[in-house]
Amino acid sequence: MRRPYLIAAALFATTALAAVLWLGARDTGPGTDDPAGILLPEKAVGPLVDLPLPSGSGTVLPMGDPDQAFSADGLKSIRDFATASNSKALLVWHAGALQLEIYAPGVQAGDMLDGTGLVPGLMTLLTGLAQRDGVVPGLETGIAAWLPEWAGDDRGRVTLRQLLEGTSGLDAPEAPPGPDAIAWTLSARLVAEPGSRFEPHGVEMQVLGIVLARAAGVPVADYLSERLWRPLGARPGLLAAGSGDGAAYLQCCVRATARDWLRPGLLLLEGGMAGNTALVPAPWLDQMQRPIPHSRHDGLRTRMAWPFEAKNGNGARKPFTDGDTIFWSGEDGARLYVSRGRELVILRLGPAAADWDELALPNLVSKALITPPAEFRSVNGLSVRRARDLNGKIDMPPIVKPPAVPKVTVEPLAPLEGEAAASPPP
DSSP, X not given: OOOOOOOOHHHHTTTTHHHHHHHTOXXXXXXXXOTTSOBOOSSOXXXXXXXXXXXXXXXXXXXXXXXXXXXXXXXXXXXXXXXXXXXXXXXXXXXXXXXXXXXXXXXOTTSOEEOGGGHHHHHHHHHHHHHHTTSSOOTTOBGGGTOGGGTTSGGGGOBHHHHHHTOSXXXXXXXXXXXOHHHHHTTOEEXXXXXXXXXXXXXXXXXXXXXXXXXXXXXXXXXXXXXXXXXXXXXXXXXXXXXXXXXXXXXXXXXXXXXXXXXXXXXXHTTTEETTEEOSOHHHHHHHTSOBTTBTTBOSSOEEOOXXXXXXXXXXXXXXXXXXXXXXXXXXXXXXXXXXXXXXXEEEESSOOTTXXXXXXXXXXXXXXXXXXXXXXXXXXXXXXXXXXXXXXXXXXXXSSOOOOOOOOOOOOOOOTTSSOOOOOO
């Protein structure tokens, strides 16, 4: 089991409950409209406040006709699935257009929906851009380079790679999120030797947000906006922030429209291209999709559908129909599935569903499609008349005996010289 990301429901149920309720409220007073048309209160309320994720007016997504893309039975099955799983939004992009949008009763396409579970993937893309631009050096750099508060501290030995892999050994602060987001984040505990434990955690994204903000010299919301969110063509979003320091809380309550949450999937589908712009380097995307030593199904905040394993796999009980599927998953119920071979992106937003089977939705959608598999295209976009692996024309080769995952032992912090044991820092 993957350790849940820090979606702080329990934490917010204490001192921050009122703030979380407020984050979903809308003020009807005059003069409170932001550029996205979202109504914001004029005064800070509670320990958390809304922080805009700035952007422009956004780009329009081309729309398709679901009756032309799906069989009648398949379309009904997808709608039934959305209802049964209590999904707030279910979107399907296929063959160059948004073919299907399903919203829960009372939810509209322009509503801001929580997609916090997809933020680790966004932050990983942003880290790739920061490395390409020279804002941060290699991934093996210890984070004490940007966090002098942790200099000489075991936590400062955590590397950028370990934050992205989910192997930092960091755990959540004991206190609930408060008005000083930076101080709260830096009170995170180190409970295992960095690199020895695979438990992706939301607090790692909190730390990464501070690192990137300090490295770039701008707030992380502005850096995310200028380098990734705006170039994707997304409209403004909302983040939770500490009311005292205005720093973002990335582990909770990040909101945008469903169509904008779909856009990172289009970036993955197009190999890092946003329209005609090469936004994210292809080698970085390859690294994101390369299995880490702790798990053959997990890359840098990205999960892989293949190979299939009934136990200790990727959460699927049977093989994926499209074996090249990669996906982002959050404990909040958010899902983003991408198959380049099938020209398919699936977004699901809504509360976490009990007994979720990772293959259920992508397989249902793939089998409901009545369009032919995509024809292989070369790097320059020209059609090539040959079958492409993973696009439905050639079956994936079976794995009779998957290679073993390297054994990793969770190590406690090394004791200091002359001491019996080292206790986690406060």
